Amino acid sequence: MDKGSRETNRVAAVFITLIVLLTLAALYAPRAWRAVESRKAVTSVKPFTPAVALWLSTADHRLKLAPQTDIPLFARGTEDADIVVDTDTRHQVMDGFGASMTDASAWLIKNRMSASQRHALLEELYGEPPDLNMNMMRLTIGASDFSLNVYTLDDMPFGETDPQMRHFNLAPNLDYLIPVVKQALAINPGMLIVASSWTAPAWMKENENLIGGELQEQYHGAYADYLTRYVDAYRGQGIPIFALTLQNEPLYSPVSYPGMIMDPATRISVIKSLGPKLASRTPRTRILEWDHNWAVPAQPLAVLADPGAARYVDGVAWHCYEGSPFEQGKVHRAHPDKDTYITECTGGDWPLDMNGELLWFSRNLLVTGTRQWARGVIYWNLALDENHGPQFGGCRLCKGLITIDSQTGEVTRNDEYYAIAHFSRFVLPGAVRVRSTDTDADKGLANVVFQNDYDGSIVMVVVNINTKARRFSVAQGKIRFDYTMPAESVGTFVWNQAPAAAWVRRALQWLNVKSPSVPAN
Helix, strand or coil, X not given: CCHHHHHHHHHHHHHHHHHHHHHHHHHHHHHHHHHHHHCCCCXXXXXXXXXXXXXXXXXXCCCCCEECCCEECEECCCCCCCEEEEEXXXXXXXXXXXXXXXXXXHHHHHHCCCHHHHHHHHHHHHCCCCCCCCCEEEEEECCCCCCCCCCCCCCCCCCCCCCCCCCCCCHHHCCCHHHHHHHHHHHCCCCEEEEEECCCCHHHECCCCXXXXXXXXXXXXXXXXXXXXXXXXXXXXXXXXXXEECCCCCCCCCCCCCCCECXXXXXXXXXXXXXXXXXXXXXXXXXXXXXXXXXXXXHHHHHHCCHHHHCCCCEEEEECCCCCCHHHHHHHHXXXXXXXXXXXXXXXXXXXXXXXCHHHHHHHHHHHHHHCCEEEEEEEXXXXXXXXXXXXXXXXXXXXXXXXXXXXXCEEECHHHHHHHHHHCCCCCCCEEEEECCCHHHHCEEEEEEECCCCCCEEEEEEECCCCCEEEEEEECCEEEEEEECCCEEEEEEECCCHHHHHHHHHHHHCCCCCCCCCCC
């Protein structure tokens, strides 16, 4: 059969299939809502239902992302609702959620798990729903406080320099980091990777040490070359770098692990050198400014005030350790053309958090963080062991998203895992945050709402920080529902008002046909 005949038959098959699907969707869809759940490749939610699907987690660990009985939808009527969802008011497009593949995390996964354990874990973390569907990752450029030793990718003997980067090499990353990242990418090829440097090579710094110090002015251009070489070298390994930050926590000079002070003037200078280098590459790696705490918005604002640097800055990266995510909103309002990302936040076995951190991470980091314009949220260590390591100085009580037993390879899923899962399993890349009534301050019910581009489904995450159950109502369009949220709990609610159209969109995806309403990737 020639190519023209094959195409003609394919078009005919698609047309006939669409007619059948439209008829079935109109006549029989109400009987078939549950059948689509078996299609793992689309989503973990119960899409296209005439009711609201719900998954719950509770701070007392009684429920952990547990599916609940569907909530009935009914006509909205004229009564006021606590949360009004307006899908016509659309905000940022979401890129996704994830965690950092630190040296410690990769080493544990590669060296403390069997091949079958490793495969199962990576599938669970990066596989499509009902797996966790994490599609963002942060890497450290050189060592961090969660590495097994101190290094950069261009270390030289004391007193020697290498401004031409002749000795640049990925040798420190070849044993476990790069192989594990490649395994994750094989599962989720669309992973967006943000890379952050903890320090320049010692020969570029005024103290000639990887710990502390500042970048010498004469090496601003060389440092830009170093970061560019990293992007090129990782691309050569089949690992594309979505975005770079110049320096992790540039206001902090650690005394026990790699770090470097980098003031706004230095960052501006490096960006002006780095920006043109990255602009000449396809696809272009983005530059994210700041990569430090919410508490100091004046720092990224100072860099963005320089037109020569701002033209190359794509967004601002934030950490959670001081201040409030509302500072993200201040910078966004000043520069609405710049994206917002949260690139680091960690939980730990702190004395004040022995009862768990599900509510804090769900409410402050994820709900408020995305309401304040974050397009992506990346937790700190993906995995640590039962001793909070391996580590090289720094945080002694930090927790990973998961804990890997260093003797057996068994996995414990921490509160932060479930907080992320309430978003990553349901809010698909390309989803748009839509307007919803803010009920945090007056009701203790934090909420954020998204609409998935893929099937039009609505995803709402609600966090009840109250010590008692709270009843609330939700209205969207012509429908509404009521629910009583358990005390100290997190819920993901999913519903869809256009089941027939969603069935057609799904059929087009199955047939690998581009729908006018679903942009091709």
